[in-house]
Amino acid sequence: MTVNPVAFYLLSAAILGAALAVVTLRNIVHAAISLVGCLVAVGALYLAVGADFLAGAQILIYAGAIPVLLLFGIMLTRGSMTPAGNGLVRHWWRAAVVAGATAAVLIGVLAGGHAAWHTAVYPQRLLDEGTTETLGRLLLQQHALAFEAASVLLLVALVGAVTLARKDAAEIELERAELDRRLRAERARRRREDRERQRSAAQRGQSAPLGDGGEERAR
Amino acid sequence: MSVGITHILVLSAGLFSIGVFGLLGRRNAVAMLMAVELMLNGVNVALVGFARFGFNERRPLSGMAFALFVITVAAAEVAVAVALLLVAYRRRGTVQADELDELRG
Numbered sequence: 262m263t264v265n266p267v268a269f270y271l272l273s274a275a276i277l278g279a280a281l282a283v284v285t286l287r288n289i290v291h292a293a294i295s296l297v298g299c300l301v302a303v304g305a306l307y308l309a310v311g312a313d314f315l316a317g318a319q320i321l322i323y324a325g326a327i328p329v330l331l332l333f334g335i336m337l338t339r340g341s342m343t344p345a346g347n348g349l350v351r352h353w354w355r356a357a358v359v360a361g362a363t364a365a366v367l368i369g370v371l372a373g374g375h376a377a378w379h380t381a382v383y384p385q386r387l388l389d390e391g392t393t394e395t396l397g398r399l400l401l402q403q404h405a406l407a408f409e410a411a412s413v414l415l416l417v418a419l420v421g422a423v424t425l426a427r428k429d430a431a432e433i434e435l436e437r438a439e440l441d442r443r444l445r446a447e448r449a450r451r452r453r454e455d456r457e458r459q460r461s462a463a464q465r466g467q468s469a470p471l472g473d474g475g476e477e478r479a480r
Numbered sequence: 481m482s483v484g485i486t487h488i489l490v491l492s493a494g495l496f497s498i499g500v501f502g503l504l505g506r507r508n509a510v511a512m513l514m515a516v517e518l519m520l521n522g523v524n525v526a527l528v529g530f531a532r533f534g535f536n537e538r539r540p541l542s543g544m545a546f547a548l549f550v551i552t553v554a555a556a557e558v559a560v561a562v563a564l565l566l567v568a569y570r571r572r573g574t575v576q577a578d579e580l581d582e583l584r585g
Contacts, residue, residue, distance in 0.1 A: 276491065277494050280499070281498060283518060284498055292511060303525060312528050314544070315544050319551065323521070323554070330558050331513060331562065333562065334510050334565055335510050338565060338566065341569060342575070347508050347511065349505045350505055350506070353505045356500075356504035360498065360501035363493075367489075367497070368490060371486060380484075380485060381533075383533070383535045396541050399542065411552045414553065414556055417556075418556030418560050422560050422562070423563070425566075426563040426566045
């Protein structure tokens with residue numbers, strides 16, 4: 262059973278194109294959205310090679326949860342972002358040289374070590390029934406310890422993230438004082454405006470008969 | 481020409497290299513985080529390729545299990561990194577990587 266070449270090449274083009282958009286787009290929200298596209302395409306590639314459970318996890322977690330977190334990060338730190346700051350660094354070609362060298366080394370290793378790899382026929386059973394059962398047995402039997410460690414890691418990381426992002430007592434106090442000051446200033450301004458309105462109304466009340474008198478005099 | 485392990489690995493290398501470029505070339509820390517996600521995905525593609533084309537009867541689908549762990553760790557990493565960036569923004573008013581340089585000697 263082989264992978265459909267048309268699907269593979271189309272998905273590869275989509276993945277690489279979206280990835281290039283992620284690293285070059287100046288608008289960071291657009292970059293995040295093309296990251297979603299890239300990750301969905303990777304999920305579709307997993308489906309194409311028969312990794313159905315992994316495709317589901319990829320779409321749910323990678324294409325669903327992680328970009329939402331990143332978008333929250335973008336929205337909350339948006340105040341400092343400028344179009345120039347969101348672009349590439351001034352000497353971006355240095356980054357391109359390093360990335361090109363990385364690609365050259367990786368593909369060079371591929372070209373050199375190709376014959377040494379263990380390749381085997383993928384069982385038809387897994388393509389027919391899906392990978393979920395086998396993967397579940399693997400995770401909860403052979404890798405049970407790693408599985409539990411991963412769940413603890415996730416818990417610790419999320420609690421740590423909340424602790425980090427929470428404002429501490431001093432910051433809350435500072436913000437409350439600032440809000441208080443602003444409210445008081447607002448109240449004082451409104452009182453002053455009221456007083457001025459009353460004063461001008463009183464003046465109009467006095468000046469109205471004067472105006473009438475002026476008209477009468479003119480007549 | 482049928483798709484084999486080499487095709488998948490070349491795609492993986494390409495995705496990883498694009499991620500390296502983004503990580504080094506971007507100034508915005510959130511964009512750098514996205515580039516890290518691309519690199520992790522490149523590695524995952526390679527792992528799935530090994531699980532699919534280098535099937536091992538004694539340990540079936542270990543590559544896919546490993547990819548699942550990578551996804552888990554990536555979720556934890558993004559949560560912590562976004563929290564760190566939030567704190568950096570609150571304290572320093574910027575998330576540009578080249579302006580967060582207090583440790584420069």
